[in-house]
Amino acid sequence: MKKDELEKINYSKIYNEFMDSMRGYIGKDDTKKMFYSIIYLIYLAKKNNIDLLKLFECPAFDLSAKFFERKGINKVLDKLIYSYEKSNIYTRELEVLEEIRSLFEMNNFNEEIDTDFSSQIINLTEEDIKKIISENTLDVINYPMKDNDATSKEIIDLITYCLNIKEQDDVLDLCSGRGDFLVSLANQNLKLEGVEINRDNVLISKIRLAILKDINFEIINGDALTHRFNKKYDEIFCEFPLGLRVNEFILNQMEKDLFYTWRKPGLTADWLFINKMVTILKNKGRAAIIVPDGLLFKSMDADYRRDLLVSGVVKEIIKLPSGVIPNSNISANLIILARHNENNEIKFIDASQEYIENKIGKRQLDVKAIIDLINGKNSDEDKVKIEKCGEICKTDDVILTVNAYVKKQQPNYINPHLLKEFIVDKYRGYQLTAKEQNEITDKNGNYELLTISDIEDGRISNSLLRINDNKSKYDRYLLKDGDVVISARGTKIKVAVAEIKNRNIIPNGNLLVLRLNTEKLNPYYLQAYLNSENGQLSLEQIQTGAIIMSINPSRIEQMKVSIVDKETQDIFVERYKRKLMELNIAQEHVKKLKYQIDNLFTNEIEENDNNG
Numbered sequence: 001m002k003k004d005e006l007e008k009i010n011y012s013k014i015y016n017e018f019m020d021s022m023r024g025y026i027g028k029d030d031t032k033k034m035f036y037s038i039i040y041l042i043y044l045a046k047k048n049n050i051d052l053l054k055l056f057e058c059p060a061f062d063l064s065a066k067f068f069e070r071k072g073i074n075k076v077l078d079k080l081i082y083s084y085e086k087s088n089i090y091t092r093e094l095e096v097l098e099e100i101r102s103l104f105e106m107n108n109f110n111e112e113i114d115t116d117f118s119s120q121i122i123n124l125t126e127e128d129i130k131k132i133i134s135e136n137t138l139d140v141i142n143y144p145m146k147d148n149d150a151t152s153k154e155i156i157d158l159i160t161y162c163l164n165i166k167e168q169d170d171v172l173d174l175c176s177g178r179g180d181f182l183v184s185l186a187n188q189n190l191k192l193e194g195v196e197i198n199r200d201n202v203l204i205s206k207i208r209l210a211i212l213k214d215i216n217f218e219i220i221n222g223d224a225l226t227h228r229f230n231k232k233y234d235e236i237f238c239e240f241p242l243g244l245r246v247n248e249f250i251l252n253q254m255e256k257d258l259f260y261t262w263r264k265p266g267l268t269a270d271w272l273f274i275n276k277m278v279t280i281l282k283n284k285g286r287a288a289i290i291v292p293d294g295l296l297f298k299s300m301d302a303d304y305r306r307d308l309l310v311s312g313v314v315k316e317i318i319k320l321p322s323g324v325i326p327n328s329n330i331s332a333n334l335i336i337l338a339r340h341n342e343n344n345e346i347k348f349i350d351a352s353q354e355y356i357e358n359k360i361g362k363r364q365l366d367v368k369a370i371i372d373l374i375n376g377k378n379s380d381e382d383k384v385k386i387e388k389c390g391e392i393c394k395t396d397d398v399i400l401t402v403n404a405y406v407k408k409q410q411p412n413y414i415n416p417h418l419l420k421e422f423i424v425d426k427y428r429g430y431q432l433t434a435k436e437q438n439e440i441t442d443k444n445g446n447y448e449l450l451t452i453s454d455i456e457d458g459r460i461s462n463s464l465l466r467i468n469d470n471k472s473k474y475d476r477y478l479l480k481d482g483d484v485v486i487s488a489r490g491t492k493i494k495v496a497v498a499e500i501k502n503r504n505i506i507p508n509g510n511l512l513v514l515r516l517n518t519e520k521l522n523p524y525y526l527q528a529y530l531n532s533e534n535g536q537l538s539l540e541q542i543q544t545g546a547i548i549m550s551i552n553p554s555r556i557e558q559m560k561v562s563i564v565d566k567e568t569q570d571i572f573v574e575r576y577k578r579k580l581m582e583l584n585i586a587q588e589h590v591k592k593l594k595y596q597i598d599n600l601f602t603n604e605i606e607e608n609d610n611n612g
Helices: 005-006 010-022 029-049 051-058 060-067 070-087 094-104 115-122 126-134 153-163 179-186 201-213 247-252 267-278 297-310 367-375 389-393 434-440 471-475 522-533 533-541 566-609
Strands: 169-173 192-197 219-220 233-238 282-292 313-321 332-338 346-349 353-355 363-367 384-388 414-419 423-428 447-450 465-467 485-489 496-497 505-507 511-518 561-562
Touching: 010 115, 029 070, 029 094, 029 115, 029 126, 029 201, 051 060, 051 126, 060 070, 060 115, 070 094, 070 332, 094 201, 126 201, 153 179, 153 233, 153 282, 153 332, 153 363, 153 367, 169 179, 169 267, 179 201, 179 346, 192 201, 192 434, 201 219, 247 414, 267 282, 267 297, 267 332, 297 389, 346 367, 346 389, 353 511, 384 389, 434 465, 471 505, 485 522, 496 522, 511 522, 522 533, 522 566
Parallel strands: 169 192, 169 233, 192 219, 233 282, 313 346, 447 505
Antiparallel strands: 282 332, 313 332, 346 384, 353 363, 414 561, 423 511, 447 465, 485 496, 485 511
16 A cells, blocks of 8 residues: 555554454454454565565465465465564564464365455555554544453553653563553554453454564463562553452462462452562562552452551552543542652542543543643642551551542531441341342332332331331341431432331342440431531542442541530431421422322312313
8 A cells, every 4th residue: 555545544443444344264262363363474575575476376366365365375374483483583573473384274274255455465565564553542442342451542541651661671561461551662662461261362462563563572362460570660550350359279379478468368469460470570660550440449358458558559540531441431449559658648639520522422531631640730628638557557448449539529527427426237238139139019008118219318208108017127227216318329328317116127239227325326416417518528438439329338437417415416416307307298289289280270270161
């Protein structure tokens, strides 16, 4: 293709058409690596001045068909392998070619494919191919993929900036996937390494880097957790597979001299990846890892978070917008680790709204806006907060979620106390499945089911769904007079005090129940506070999640509450309850008026007409 046509090439279209066409000839799991393999063979053929027409002894219009036959592919492979073996120099090209030969031997690749399509591939120039290979994911993340092995260009740009990579640095990508991060650094004078467990991705990474980089790269096919590294690195990036868990066998295979002694069976792999990164990071090195929200607030992980802060390795935590991780809608965070974090401070950055929607409505990270937040060029205090690690360590759960520290408005407290000082018991309601609920629903049932929608304006509805079940498993969930009920999920936080009398009310799993020491804290006083502007701000700060907000029972104990003496509380509560009663009377009056208005035409016009 001519140079002036280079910018007009639709690389994504080439890739997508190839993927669609190949599915008729090879297994769908091999289509990605087959694309890169064929591209590589064409690249090496042109780089080594192999005349394909002469090799196949055919006219130009037959070239595509002959090339894509099994024997055609093998001709090119044999010619290239012979050339590199003859040179008596072991090259990365030869290593990759041997892997490609194995790939074709394992696939039934005997038929011709569409010649118009294949000729487009064969006619690509070396310059075209380099452009295709270097394009981060080729804009193909929209193509249906079985797995999530791509990292978006915008996230890579942000990570590269945060890591501050310098010439001659040793850079490692832990769980390197198809090599997107390493490929983005290929034009720099760096020593690049990757560890990837998926053999297909290893081959793709080697092909991409072999075209773009002559020396100083290595892709290891292995488990990133159990692989034993013989060196340390200046910069490390890791985007590990989500939901991965490890067992005692994996723990025993891991290095025994890890930085942290986290070897508990059942430990989520997230923490082991962090441990591995800190262990193999140079004293002045930096690392970046993408983690889900749960890692930053779950009570069971509090000790791990405390160890991180005590060792002073956490530099920045950036909350990313939902939807910017390819093939995922999780609420993710970028953690920047530094072994030389001298001030032992963490910069919390709320970048959850820093995105741009592309032409097809997908979110892309606004990298410049986030970099401005990191550098302080955007002085929006609602999005950036610096906290001392020592102060965070004083709390029980050592919460590291960004929204626990960065908020548009901070509560104003009067004589603040932690809510846990007044809680006798706390629990989440019974999680009833839809099927189970349908099976036991009974208008004459002996239990009533309370849901979020049954709480309005601080009061629990008198008309709840009844269920009938003789099992005693619900009894420990029953509400008692004075229990404070709080919605645990959803954007609007609802609060009410239970007035039970002779009712058997079971809160469902979307509700939290607090049972208080009523000699110290009046439940209605707490309800009034939580429904106030400052109370709602306090609740928002302990919420987690991006799409569906939720409150963890353990976190609510750490919430601060404005407290006055008990006598003042009780006097205030009397006025508060009278206002609630007035509101209830007013709402009943409004309901009656609405009914009259809705039926006014029928009652006065239509009936008069019928009587006339």
